Amino acid sequence: MTDKELANVIFPNITKTIEDYEKMYPERELPEGAKVTRFAPSPTGFVHIGNILQAVLDYYLAKNSGGIFYLRNEDTDTKREVSSAVEKIMDALKYMEMLPDEYEFDGSVVGNYGPYVQSERKEIYHTFIKHLIEIGRAYPCFCTSEELEIMRKKQEAKKGRIGYHGGWAKCRDLSNEERIERIKNGEKFVIRFKSMGNYDRKINYEDLVTGVIEFPQNDEDFVIMKSEDLLPTYHFAHLVDDHLMHTTHVVRGQEWLPSVPKHVELFETFGFKQPKYIHSSLLLKQDGNVRRKISKRKDPEALMEYYMEHGYPREAVIESLMTILNSNYEEWRDSNPEANYLDFEFDPKKVGTSGALYDLEKLDNISKNLISRMSADQVYDNLVHYTEIYDPEFNKIVTNDPDYTKSILNIERVQDKPRKDFANFSDIKKGIWYMYDELFDSPEYEWMKITDIGEIKNILNTYIDEFYSESDTSEEWFNKVKLMCDKLGYASNMKEYKQNPDAYKGNVADISTVLRVALTSKSQTPDLYQIMNILGKNRIVNRFKDIS
RNA sequence: GGCCCGUUGGUGAAGUGGUUGAACACACAUGCCUUUCACGCAUGCAUUCAUGGGUUCAAAUCCCGUACGGGUCACCA
Numbered sequence: 340m341t342d343k344e345l346a347n348v349i350f351p352n353i354t355k356t357i358e359d360y361e362k363m364y365p366e367r368e369l370p371e372g373a374k375v376t377r378f379a380p381s382p383t384g385f386v387h388i389g390n391i392l393q394a395v396l397d398y399y400l401a402k403n404s405g406g407i408f409y410l411r412n413e414d415t416d417t418k419r420e421v422s423s424a425v426e427k428i429m430d431a432l433k434y435m436e437m438l439p440d441e442y443e444f445d446g447s448v449v450g451n452y453g454p455y456v457q458s459e460r461k462e463i464y465h466t467f468i469k470h471l472i473e474i475g476r477a478y479p480c481f482c483t484s485e486e487l488e489i490m491r492k493k494q495e496a497k498k499g500r501i502g503y504h505g506g507w508a509k510c511r512d513l514s515n516e517e518r519i520e521r522i523k524n525g526e527k528f529v530i531r532f533k534s535m536g537n538y539d540r541k542i543n544y545e546d547l548v549t550g551v552i553e554f555p556q557n558d559e560d561f562v563i564m565k566s567e568d569l570l571p572t573y574h575f576a577h578l579v580d581d582h583l584m585h586t587t588h589v590v591r592g593q594e595w596l597p598s599v600p601k602h603v604e605l606f607e608t609f610g611f612k613q614p615k616y617i618h619s620s621l622l623l624k625q626d627g628n629v630r631r632k633i634s635k636r637k638d639p640e641a642l643m644e645y646y647m648e649h650g651y652p653r654e655a656v657i658e659s660l661m662t663i664l665n666s667n668y669e670e671w672r673d674s675n676p677e678a679n680y681l682d683f684e685f686d687p688k689k690v691g692t693s694g695a696l697y698d699l700e701k702l703d704n705i706s707k708n709l710i711s712r713m714s715a716d717q718v719y720d721n722l723v724h725y726t727e728i729y730d731p732e733f734n735k736i737v738t739n740d741p742d743y744t745k746s747i748l749n750i751e752r753v754q755d756k757p758r759k760d761f762a763n764f765s766d767i768k769k770g771i772w773y774m775y776d777e778l779f780d781s782p783e784y785e786w787m788k789i790t791d792i793g794e795i796k797n798i799l800n801t802y803i804d805e806f807y808s809e810s811d812t813s814e815e816w817f818n819k820v821k822l823m824c825d826k827l828g829y830a831s832n833m834k835e836y837k838q839n840p841d842a843y844k845g846n847v848a849d850i851s852t853v854l855r856v857a858l859t860s861k862s863q864t865p866d867l868y869q870i871m872n873i874l875g876k877n878r879i880v881n882r883f884k885d886i887s
Numbered sequence: 888g889g890c891c892c893g894u895u896g897g898u899g900a901a902g903u904g905g906u907u908g909a910a911c912a913c914a915c916a917u918g919c920c921u922u923u924c925a926c927g928c929a930u931g932c933a934u935u936c937a938u939g940g941g942u943u944c945a946a947a948u949c950c951c952g953u954a955c956g957g958g959u960c961a962c963c964a
Contacts, residue, residue, distance in 0.1 A: 415963090
């Protein structure tokens with residue numbers, strides 16, 4: 340019996356050919372040098388920051404070259420699949436403003452190279468597998484997992500290489516008669532690739548990041564189609580999909596490096612052009628004195644939700660990831676502060692290979708700088724958008740009087756070196772809540788040096804009765820505070836105070852602090868003059884009255 | 888265990904044989920500024936590039952060994 344007959348027994352309903360599919364999915368018409376990349380996560384319910392790292396690179400490579408960035412749902416592992424996972428992936432991409440050009444979501448397909456969901460591409464995979472069987476490069480394997488387990492044990496005992504190769508590949512030399520008979524008897528089987536490789540020979544593979552790497556040839560008859568769901572394994576789906584969708588560059592984690600020889604043989608067998616690979620480094624986390632892979636169970640910052648929930652600006656996340664991806668990015672950003680990151684010239688050779696510790700402090704720093712450069716309007720818009728989803732209560736308060744909120748956000752913003760106190764949009768509430776009467780409800784006053792309520796009231800009353808004037812400029816205002824110091828026996832000049840502290844009850848800083856705490860309850864705030872201006876006289880008086 | 892990748896300060900890292908007495912950024916420390924905080928400014932922070940050997944006039948940079956870390960060896964991706 341021929342291989343062709345075997346192929347027909349296994350896939351009786353497959354009538355299309357590889358050529359048919361190649362006609363359906365012709366070469367893309369793109370400008371010279373345009374890159375086609377894909378984000379291809381498996382829908383496990385978590386969007387890992389490492390995945391986003393890859394997506395940023397994918398998106399960048401496509402957009403920077405005038406190419407295509409598409410989303411492919413790798414749902415061939417039916418056991419791990421989670422139903423809401425694709426939604427989460429789309430949410431994350433939306434948040435990052437990295438929407439794919441082609442995708443399949445919510446029942447609609449965008450793009451001409453779909454389906455973009457692997458479980459819907461079964462027939463395509465089967466066509467390619469059928470071809471492989473026809474040319475004698477794939478075969479059904481009836482080994483059970485128990486048998487394979489025993490084989491592994493034997494191999495271990497002999498200290499040999501583990502795997503389904505050479506003489507260990509029992510089903511490889513079965514006759515087609517026997518194969519067909521066993522299939523007709525209803526035996527379960529997987530399809531294995533029949534490797535022609537020789538482990539003692541080497542291949543030279545050129546990685547865009549690492550450079551040339553020498554591997555032994557693949558000689559493993561690895562599984563390309565699973566028995567239960569008849570779906571392909573990653574290796575085979577990678578071949579078929581990236582060929583048919585004309586992917587030019589594959590960004591994937593370093594954990595894929597060892598399977599490169601398999602992919603090389605697969606592409607060579609079909610005579611397909613292999614995409615270029617960028618194997619990105621893993622994100623690590625310092626845990627005591629060991630470094631380990633950042634883990635979604637132990638490290639909240641491993642998940643994209645962390646950044647969304649805290650309201651980190653997408654630009655900051657991108658900046659921090661680009662910094663990890665390419666070591667000279669920061670330098671470039673320094674000299675091109677306003678440029679779009681897509682205009683950066685990326686050099687795959689500069690991708691770190693050793694696994695980087697993901698540094699949240701660095702993110703905070705990048706983010707603080709970024710937010711400090713925004714206008715009050717921009718911060719306001721971001722804040723509204725963020726609180727809509729993550730803090731509806733605060734959203735109501737903030738949007739109740741947009742101009743009022745903006746004036747708060749504008750404190751010490753319009754100046755050469757704006758304040759940098761917000762690393763994300765959830766920080767804002769912590770910084771400005773006291774400006775809203777709804778939230779300023781019996782706060783805990785952080786009195787510092789002057790704690791005597793009698794003295795505090797004396798200061799506040801004196802100030803309101805004799806010195807406060809709503810129309811004062813910043814300088815006038817502070818001069819009056821100093822005048823009050825002189826009157827009450829506090830030093831208005833810090834230098835004089837430091838020279839002779841005993842001559843005074845305290846100094847102008849102590850007085851300012853009393854005003855500050857009385858108005859905000861906090862001992863540390865931005866510019867007090869601006870706060871008072873925004874509060875206005877009535878509320879200042881009222882807040883002073885509350886002190887008792 | 889086999890195969891592969893890696894190892895420059897607290898962190899990300901620059902660096903591919905000689906103005907590197909190891910850049911830059913983050914973090915940290917100290918000081919200045921200052922009504923608080925933040926900002927800003929100034930200074931400090933690896934005599935040394937995992938380690939041993941070799942090549943060379945010259946090595947973090949090239950070669951070999953060792954150690955350590957990571958990845959992978961599934962009908963998971």
